[in-house]
Structure formats: C-alpha cells, structure tokens
Amino acid sequence: MASLTAFQPSTPKRDAIIMAVFAAVVLTAPIWLTPIGASYPDLLQRFAIFGIFAIGFNILFGLTGYLSFGHAAFLGVGSYAAVWMFKLLTMNVLVAIAFGVLVTALFSIVIGYVCLRRSGIYFSILTLAFAQMSYNMAYSVLTPITNGETALILETADPRIIDRALLGDAKEALPSPSLFGLELTGYAAFYFCAVVLILAFWVSLRIFRSPFGLKLLAIKSNQNRMIYTGYNTRPYLLVAFVISGMYAGLAGSLMAITDPLAGAERMQWTASGEVVLMTILGGAGTLIGPLLGAGIIKYFENIFSAVGKTQLSELFAFLPDGLNEALVGLMSLFVGEGWHLTLGVLFMLVVIFLPGGLMEGIKRLTDWAKSRRQGGETVGDGAAHQPSE
Amino acid sequence: MDALLLQLLNGLDKGAAYALIALGLTLVFGTLGVVNFAHGALFMLGAFVAVSVNELLTFSKRVKDESVTFFDAYKEQPYLEIWLGDFGSAIIDWSVPIAILAAIPIMLLIGLAMERGLIRHFYKRSHAEQILVTFGLAIVIGEIVKATFGANPIPQSAPEIVSGAAPVGALFGLSEALVYPWWRLVYLFSSLAIIGGVFAFLQFTTYGMVVRAGMADRETVGLLGINIERRFTIVFGIAAIVAGVAGVMYTPILPPDYNLGMNFLVLSFVVVVVGGMGSLPGAVAAGFLLGVVQSFASMGAVKEIVPGIDQIIIYLIAVAILLTRPRGLLGRKGVME
Numbered sequence: 001m002a003s004l005t006a007f008q009p010s011t012p013k014r015d016a017i018i019m020a021v022f023a024a025v026v027l028t029a030p031i032w033l034t035p036i037g038a039s040y041p042d043l044l045q046r047f048a049i050f051g052i053f054a055i056g057f058n059i060l061f062g063l064t065g066y067l068s069f070g071h072a073a074f075l076g077v078g079s080y081a082a083v084w085m086f087k088l089l090t091m092n093v094l095v096a097i098a099f100g101v102l103v104t105a106l107f108s109i110v111i112g113y114v115c116l117r118r119s120g121i122y123f124s125i126l127t128l129a130f131a132q133m134s135y136n137m138a139y140s141v142l143t144p145i146t147n148g149e150t151a152l153i154l155e156t157a158d159p160r161i162i163d164r165a166l167l168g169d170a171k172e173a174l175p176s177p178s179l180f181g182l183e184l185t186g187y188a189a190f191y192f193c194a195v196v197l198i199l200a201f202w203v204s205l206r207i208f209r210s211p212f213g214l215k216l217l218a219i220k221s222n223q224n225r226m227i228y229t230g231y232n233t234r235p236y237l238l239v240a241f242v243i244s245g246m247y248a249g250l251a252g253s254l255m256a257i258t259d260p261l262a263g264a265e266r267m268q269w270t271a272s273g274e275v276v277l278m279t280i281l282g283g284a285g286t287l288i289g290p291l292l293g294a295g296i297i298k299y300f301e302n303i304f305s306a307v308g309k310t311q312l313s314e315l316f317a318f319l320p321d322g323l324n325e326a327l328v329g330l331m332s333l334f335v336g337e338g339w340h341l342t343l344g345v346l347f348m349l350v351v352i353f354l355p356g357g358l359m360e361g362i363k364r365l366t367d368w369a370k371s372r373r374q375g376g377e378t379v380g381d382g383a384a385h386q387p388s389e
Numbered sequence: 390m391d392a393l394l395l396q397l398l399n400g401l402d403k404g405a406a407y408a409l410i411a412l413g414l415t416l417v418f419g420t421l422g423v424v425n426f427a428h429g430a431l432f433m434l435g436a437f438v439a440v441s442v443n444e445l446l447t448f449s450k451r452v453k454d455e456s457v458t459f460f461d462a463y464k465e466q467p468y469l470e471i472w473l474g475d476f477g478s479a480i481i482d483w484s485v486p487i488a489i490l491a492a493i494p495i496m497l498l499i500g501l502a503m504e505r506g507l508i509r510h511f512y513k514r515s516h517a518e519q520i521l522v523t524f525g526l527a528i529v530i531g532e533i534v535k536a537t538f539g540a541n542p543i544p545q546s547a548p549e550i551v552s553g554a555a556p557v558g559a560l561f562g563l564s565e566a567l568v569y570p571w572w573r574l575v576y577l578f579s580s581l582a583i584i585g586g587v588f589a590f591l592q593f594t595t596y597g598m599v600v601r602a603g604m605a606d607r608e609t610v611g612l613l614g615i616n617i618e619r620r621f622t623i624v625f626g627i628a629a630i631v632a633g634v635a636g637v638m639y640t641p642i643l644p645p646d647y648n649l650g651m652n653f654l655v656l657s658f659v660v661v662v663v664g665g666m667g668s669l670p671g672a673v674a675a676g677f678l679l680g681v682v683q684s685f686a687s688m689g690a691v692k693e694i695v696p697g698i699d700q701i702i703i704y705l706i707a708v709a710i711l712l713t714r715p716r717g718l719l720g721r722k723g724v725m726e
Contacts, residue, residue: 347521
C-alpha cells in the first residue's frame with residue numbers, strides 16, 4: 001500500500017480548496033442525500049458522528065499502522081462522561097463535549113501507555129483485552145457510574161447545578177441538550193455535528209500534512225529505521241493514540257448529545273470491529289476514505305436493518321413461487337437481525353479482494369482509464385505504483 | 390481450606406479451557422505464522438456440535454402419554470427410545486461423549502477447509518490483514534450459528550453416571566461436605582490428557598519432530614525436500630480438533646451461545662501474551678495459572694477487600710507481565726518481536 005500512504009506534497013492553496021469543497025459537501029448533505037432517501041436528521045447525525053470516529057481511528061491505523069481493536073471503549077467513555085455532565089452541571093453541549101474529550105484523553109493515555117509497549121499483534125490483542133475489560137466493568141463493578149444494563153439516562157431529579165442556578169427550578173419536563181439556549185434536536189443537531197465534523201476533518205488534514213504526520217508514516221513504513229536514525233518513536237505513537245482516542249471520545253459525546261443516554265453495548269467488540277471495517281472499506285491512510293466507509297456502512301445498515309421478509313417477498317414477487325421462497329429464505333439471513341452477518345461477509349470480502357479499500361479501487365479505475373486513453377503507453381508507469389514490499 | 394481447594398479445582402477447570410484454546414492458537418501461530426482470531430469460533434463450533442448431536446439423537450415423535458389417564462395427553466418421545474428401548478435412552482444420556490467422537494472428524498474437516506480455503510491465501514500478507522480477515526470470519530461463523538440455533542444459551546447435560554458430585558473432601562482427608570461435580574473432574578483430566586497427547590505427538594513422533602523443525606526453520610526443512618506446508622495444514626486441523634473437543638466437553642459446564650467463542654478468545658489471547666507468544670509450555674502454564682488466579686479472585690473474602698477484582702484480575706496480570714517481562718513468562722527472544 002505504499003502508493004496510498006506515500007507523502008503527497010500539497011500547497012496551502014490546494015488544502016484550502018479541499019476544505020472549502022468538503023465543508024460545502026457536508027453542509028449541503030441534507031439536499032443531495034434526498035434522492036437516495038437518506039436525508040433525515042437521525043441518519044445524517046449518525047453519518048457525521050461515525051465519520052468523526054473513523055477519521056480518528058484512521059489517524060492511528062492509517063498513519064502508524066497500529067491496529068487497535070478497542071476503540072469502541074473510548075466511544076463509550078466519551079458518552080458516559082458527556083451524559084454525566086448533563087446530569088451534574090448543565091445541558092450546554094460545549095461543556096459536555098469538553099469533559100467527554102478530556103476524560104477520554106486521560107483514559108487513552110493510560111491505555112496507550114501500556115498497550116504501546118508492544119507492537120503488531122500484541123498491540124491489537126491488548127487493546128481488545130482492555131476494551132473487553134471496560135465493557136465487563138461497565139456491566140458489573142462500575143454500575144454506580146454506568147447504571148449497568150439499564151444504561152445511563154437523564155432524570156428530572158438530576159442536580160444540573162449550573163442550569164438551576166441560572167434558570168431556576170422551573171422545568172418539570174426533561175430538558176434536551178442545547179447550545180446556549182438553542183435546543184439541539186433534528187436538523188439543528190445535525191448542523192452542529194456537521195460543524196464539528198468539518199473541524200475534525202481540518203485537524204486531521206493538518207496532521208496529515210505536518211512533520212508529525214510524516215513521522216507517523218515513517219513509523220508505519222519502517223519503525224526500526226526510524227529508531228536507528230535517533231527518534232524515540234514511542235512518544236509519537238502515544239500522541240497519535242491519544243489524539244485518536246480523543247476523536248472517539250468526541251464522537252461518543254456527540255452520540256450522547258443527539259440521544260442523551262449511554263449504554264455499555266457501545267463498547268462491545270463488534271462496535272470496535274465496525275470502525276475498523278469503516279476505515280478499511282473506505283481506505284486506511286487516505287483522508288476521505290474512512291468518512292466514505294462510515295457513510296456507506298451506516299447507510300446500508302439503515303436500509304438492511306429495516307427490511308423484513310415481507311419486503312423481500314414483494315421485491316422478488318416477479319419470480320416463480322419456488323425460486324422466490326428460496327431466495328427470500330436465503331436473503332432474510334442477511335437483513336433485519338442478520339445485518340451483522342452482512343457486515344462480517346463484507347469485512348472478509350474487502351480484506352481479501354480490496355485491502356486498500358474503495359479509494360484504491362477508485363485509483364485503480366482511474367489509472368486504468370488513463371492508460372486506456374493513452375493507448376497503453378503508461379503500462380510501465382502503472383507497474384511503478386505497485387506495492388514495493 | 391475447603392473453600393480454597395474448591396476454588397483451586399474451579400480455577401483448574403477454567404484454566405483447562407484457556408490452555409486448550411491458547412495451545413491451538415500458539416500452534417497455529419508457531420507453524421503458519423498466522424494470528425487466528427477465528428480460533429474462538431472453533432471452540433464455539435465444537436460446543437454446537439454437541440448441541441446438534443443431542444438434537445439429532447433426541448429427534449422425537451409425538452406419542453400418547455399413557456401415564457395420564459384422565460385426558461388425552463401427548464409427549465415427545467425420541468425415535469431412538471421407540472426403536473431401541475432402554476439402550477436408546479442410554480445413547481441419548483451419553484450424547485456429550487458421543488459428540489466428542491463426532492467432533493473429531495467434523496472439526497478436522499472444518500479446520501482443513503478453513504486453512505485451505507482462506508488462511509492459506511494470507512501467509513504472505515501482513516498480520517493486520519490476517520487479524521482482520523479472521524475477525525470477519527469469526528463474526529460470520531457467530532452469526533450463522535445465531536441464525537441456526539437462536540441467540541439463547543442451550544444447556545446440555547453430562548451422562549447420568551457422572552452427573553453427581555464426587556466426594557473430593559473425603560479423598561483428601563478433609564471434611565465430608567466438600568464435594569465437586571464428577572463431570573468437571575472428568576473434563577479436567579481429559580484436558581490434561583489432550584494437552585499431554587499434543588505434546589507427546591510433537592515430541593516423540595517423527596511427524597512431530599519435522600513439524601518442530603519447521604517451526605524453528607521453515608526454509609531449511611523445505612530445502613530438505615519435505616512438504617512442510619502440508620504438515621502445517623494438518624497441524625491447523627489438529628488445533629481445530631483440540632479447540633472443538635474442548636468446546637464439546639465444556640457444554641455441560643457452561644451452556645453455549647453464539648458469543649461463547651469471542652468471550653473465550655479474548656482471554657485466551659491474553660493467556661498467550663502472558664505465556665509468551667510462540668511458546669507451547671508457556672501457553673499451557675499461563676492458561677492454568679490465570680484460570681486459578683481468576684477463580685481465587687472471585688472468592689467472597691477477596692471481593693470484600695477489592696470489589697470487582699475478579700472481572701479485571703487477568704488483565705491486571707497481563708499488564709504487569711508486559712511491563713516487567715515484555716516477552717511473556719516463557720517467551721523466547723526473536724519470536725514475534
């Protein structure tokens with residue numbers, strides 16, 4: 001995958017154009033997503049939140065090559081922290097986000113310090129183990145903090161110290177998260193998430209272009225050489241790990257904002273696997289890839305989970321009866337409750353056939369089209385793009 | 390003292406499961422150089438072989454219940470009982486041991502299919518990609534089992550003859566009240582036998598010797614004209630059998646569900662890390678050690694001092710080992726650095 005992660009020099013002007021186009025695309029998403037039936041606030045919010053999650057994961061996996069299998073733990077911690085802020089202090093989302101990201105940062109420093117003692121498989125196993133430990137603890141020992149299986153929810157009796165001091169004890173109903181009085185529900189919440197997503201993307205772009213990002217790439221391509229040239233790689237790795245964890249915490253806090261509750265199932269290993277899949281589906285190490293992957297997976301999850309047997313039999317109604325039933329029986333394994341099966345199959349197919357993700361697929365297609373147009377003159381050039389391992 | 394002995398036995402039981410899975414993981418890693426995240430799924434598949442065998446044997450017909458005379462009552466009677474009478478009931482009673490016999494060829498086939506069909510293509514690819522594809526496979530296997538058998542745990546029972554409790558207390562000259570389920574003892578000793586068998590196979594047979602040579606230096610063995618790849622494939626099959634048989638034997642202790650594999654896999658990986666990647670004795674020793682430690686940590690007296698310690702003790706030990714002995718307890722230099 002050398003060609004994907006190789007340093008591509010860029011100018012500030014070009015970056016500014018990328019940012020402008022990106023911001024325009026994200027902010028107009030409700031319009032251009034309407035034709036495919038994905039333009040409602042709930043789904044749009046999820047696109048943005050999981051986009052942030054995947055961008056953050058990509059900073060660790062895409063740049064350093066360290067495969068973490070426990071990123072969902074950070075997502076869960078961010079959610080819990082944000083909901084606690086809602087309960088204790090105020091419904092203002094900025095406070096919740098700040099606290100959520102801060103707690104996740106501390107948490108990821110501890111976990112990163114231990115896990116980064118080892119690399120490769122060991123690292124993956126250790127992160128997975130920590131995530132499982134957090135998940136188990138959220139269900140058992142930490143029940144006073146996490147509320148166990150019932151999940152942490154807002155209650156009318158919560159203290160909310162700042163809100164009560166400022167607004168008095170007037171409200172009987174549950175308040176919803178707000179930004180200085182503006183209630184964040186529906187499209188307002190989406191636009192808030194979208195702005196955060198644009199900021200998150202900008203930070204990730206800056207990291208990709210910075211000397212720091214280059215050092216991370218150098219660690220990925222050959223850590224030993226990096227050490228021999230006199231760099232202590234561990235601090236760089238730890239910073240990348242913590243930044244990546246903070247992105248996950250940010251995504252977790254946003255989840256708590258769009259839906260103020262936090263449950264331990266967000267920390268399960270399938271959730272960690274999902275963000276890995278999003279990143280590799282889109283293309284690890286690319287800027288846009290993880291976002292693309294997150295969008296595609298959340299979109300199809302939304303469609304597949306909603307489909308049941310009746311819709312399937314309507315869809316295949318034109319077929320003869322026997323064939324129809326067989327096909328519906330087979331397909332119903334993959335939809336509704338069986339969405340995870342589709343996810344697993346997709347996971348395997350991507351890793352087997354397209355390890356560089358969709359971005360590599362697009363690149364191959366454009367290369368192919370180019371070589372067609374130029375009448376096969378660039379065949380040698382195409383070979384130069386092959387991985388040089 | 391009684392409580393301690395009981396917890397020791399409990400821990401050894403749990404440790405045996407960890408050790409058997411970790412042994413397979415280490416074998417596959419040492420020979421093929423592949424990290425198999427789907428190994429826990431093999432354990433789970435073994436457990437569901439037991440479930441299927443039981444369902445097959447108890448395939449029933451609705452018959453009139455003669456013992457109820459007031460009204461027409463019906464009950465399910467297995468065909469085996471109808472055809473063979475008491476002998477049929479005995480077969481059903483022994484469904485778990487029968488499942489062990491059935492699991493050996495089935496798991497061998499599954500293992501070989503998995504290795505030839507998927508793992509083989511990943512020898513040369515990066516560890517990250519190996520992890521990802523086997524992780525995907527684990528999800529797929531889990532979901533297929535869930536779609537076939539449902540999401541709820543399915544309890545299995547051990548044969549009548551070993552379903553009682555063994556008077557271990559009397560055996561060791563302790564209190565008479567100290568008893569322990571027979572099946573768990575059977576399970577523990579069978580596990581030890583399996584582990585001993587695998588080690589004997591590697592240590593005392595020519596085949597095993599070649600496999601060990603291949604683990605040490607694959608290329609040289611290849612240059613000597615030995616088809617080492619085929620032997621490694623067989624080793625993968627053996628690892629699958631070990632995991633599968635462990636899964637079958639564990640069903641009377643813990644009712645299996647589709648998540649069983651992943652729960653055990655994570656802990657088995659920690660066991661491998663603690664024992665030292667690539668070290669077979671390390672994997673077995675760490676498996677039993679962590680099982681016993683976890684069991685002691687779940688005692689009431691310990692929990693009173695440090696609440697919730699039983700949930701995290703294994704991870705704490707793993708962290709401590711990694712910080713002080715990064716290669717693991719018995720890990721050798723140069724293996725998976």
